[in-house]
Amino acid sequence: MSLLNSGWRTLSYHQKRLVRDLLKYQGVRNMSKMREEAYIDGQWVSAKSGKTFPVLNPANGKVIANVPDMNETDAELAVDAAHKAFQTWRNTTAKERSVLLRKWFNLMEENQESLSRLLTAEAGKPLAESRGELMYGSSFLEWFAEEAKRINGEVVCSPARSREMIFIRQPAGVASLITPWNFPNAMITRKAGAALAAGCTCIIKPAEDTPLSAIAMVDLAEQAGIPPGVVNVVTSSRGNTPAIGRVLSTHNKISVLSFTGSTPVGRLLYENCARGIKRVGLELGGNAPFIVFNAADLKTTLEAFMVAKFRNAGQTCISGSRFLIQSGVYDEFVGMIKDAMETRLVVGDGMDNGVNFGPLINQSQLNKVDGLVKASIAAGAECLLGGKPHELGGLFYEPTILTNCAETTPCFEEEIFGPVVGIRKFETEEEALQIANSCDVGLAGYIFTQDVSQAWRVARQLETGMIGINEGLISAAEAAFGGVKQSGIGREGSRHGIEEYSEIKYLCFGGIN
Structure with a gap:
């Protein structure tokens, strides 16, 4: 730094600007949370094609990282991994899931500053807003860690003395989570926190403009001890996104799709899900x-x-x-x-x-x-x-x-x-x-x-x-987030957010004397 100070006055304006940019973003480039791989079945992987696409800083147009440009083949591998993991994850106790979500929340809190800087670098929002989003996003993991233990059933009055009627809630299955670029942290935790709390496994498809936050958060999920295949991240360029979207909305091993984005895209995904009668949660456009x-x-x-x-x-x-x-x-x-x-x-x-x-x-x-x-x-x-x-x-x-x-x-x-x-x-x-x-x-x-x-x-x-x-x-996190008319279906956050990822099963006990 002493050499830099001694020669600072001799630098041109553009040279000084370059040095400032390097100093400003070195925390992003060097931090442990920066990864340039996707995550499938507990492994950090590249696209099968070997292709990548650049992630740009919207403030200056510079390339921050290059991440895998995956296609439908990669997406199908992620679905298979999530489906395989669901067979054991569905049988974990609410307390076990709660503990893991709490560990993930704690790691998010510990790494809040580096995650905030990464978010600002890829999304362009002011650093103070990124810090606010990290606090908001982490709160969903904390909230659903607690809600996992409150997925309750019902005992209802039977019309016959010889029967007892019980409703229990069970995880719906594998969930596709397609998230937007404007809140790349909070939209993932709001969906993934609820899905995991309910006992579902998931595949996250982050927006093309902001995949780095998703990758970094799943890195922390792995460190928290969440088992392989329970959380997966598939990244792709804008060109491959429609093909991946089709896989994540039509695959017969997918049970739930949650999407936040525009109404036209939500309508298309809804149509795809209708073919397989899948559960959907759509948070679409507003005005x-x-x-x-x-x-x-x-x-x-x-x-x-x-x-x-x-x-x-x-x-x-x-x-x-x-x-x-x-x-x-x-x-x-x-x-x-x-x-x-x-x-x-x-x-x-x-x-x-x-x-x-x-x-x-x-x-x-x-x-x-x-x-x-x-x-x-x-x-x-x-x-x-x-x-x-x-x-x-x-x-x-x-x-x-x-x-x-x-x-x-x-x-x-x-x-x-x-x-x-x-x-x-x-x-x-x-x-x-x-x-x-x-x-x-x-x-x-x-x-x-x-x-x-x-x-x-x-x-x-x-x-x-x-x-x-x-x-x-x-x-x-405590609020029931969602709209009416063509602004979507279902609610995220609150105790209602977990309902999207669970099914009611009716048990009728007969022959009771």
Whole structure:
């Protein structure tokens, strides 16, 4: 370092930038959690084809690692391994499964910082957000370690004196877990924790953009003592993903599929699962209404707005998407959010101190966001702030406000999944509900009012599976996460999350004297 200091002034700007980048990411490259292999049947393996694909840092476009580009042959090996392991794992006691999940949780806690840095490197989110996701993700392992011991049956009243009727719960079988790029840690633990607690084995297919977190977490699962074949990870490029998806949704040894992602892909997987009558859990797209009534506390609402909208640069399934503001507070609140966005959002590389707003995940996502903004402006929306790719270049996009949005404005009709605030003024409670319920998805919604009666009225009528009332951060391991309409089927987290992975068996004892 002394040599570096002595020659620092002689370096060019680009040489200094290179040195900073090397120092910044050396913790990622050198940490023990960085692996570049998939995991099948307790073995760290390459693709049978020998092919790999690069994982890029969205903040600078550089290659972080190269991981196996697997195909359907590899996926079938993973299914076979999980099916073989299920024959013994299904017979473990709830206490045994609980202990192993708790060990996995403890290792996640111990390695939180290195996992957070890995997450920021591959997903681009600010380091503070990555640390938050690691805490959130780990909490599912802790929660389901406890819930494993509470998978209870029932004794019901028989209609005959000579019979006793009992319901028991048993593990459903092998589970396919297909996870998204925006929360690559928490979406895996939320599914795998429940599956393992119930006695299922699983195959994890992480998103093409963010496979490293999955690999690192399964490394820790292995260290925790989870047996070979109980957890498997299959990685692939975007090109091979459809073929792997077909295997994981149609294979006759698969009993459950859990998917988090877009509604069109979820619909396709649902159709595939129907052929084999498989159990499904689908957490699909949303287009969350964020309703601010005249009776709202605007300071509280502003803080909730910043959390609900700009976490992960707006790339969150429950992110506020359609902002409906009542006329009595419209001008004041729009001014407040514009000021907050201009002064409080610091755009940059998530590894840099003070940055709270990172890049979008890839070029396709940036093109989509920019296209929806341009289409919305062309349709009559007014751009109050931002509206174009950020001057930093790459995958960074400006925090954007679009006002005068109609129900048919593109950024209202389609979930924008980016840092764009589409705003519409409304006059009455009935009008707000009509607009909010006018779309075919219903994952999350937000209501802001200090009128308790109004909060209850609107919450009852709002067609979403989850509602934040004067609150912008609604996710927790204890919460039943899921939507209605075309936002999915089933719930994740809470005691209900384990139900997706178990079957009820009815036992009738007869001949009792």
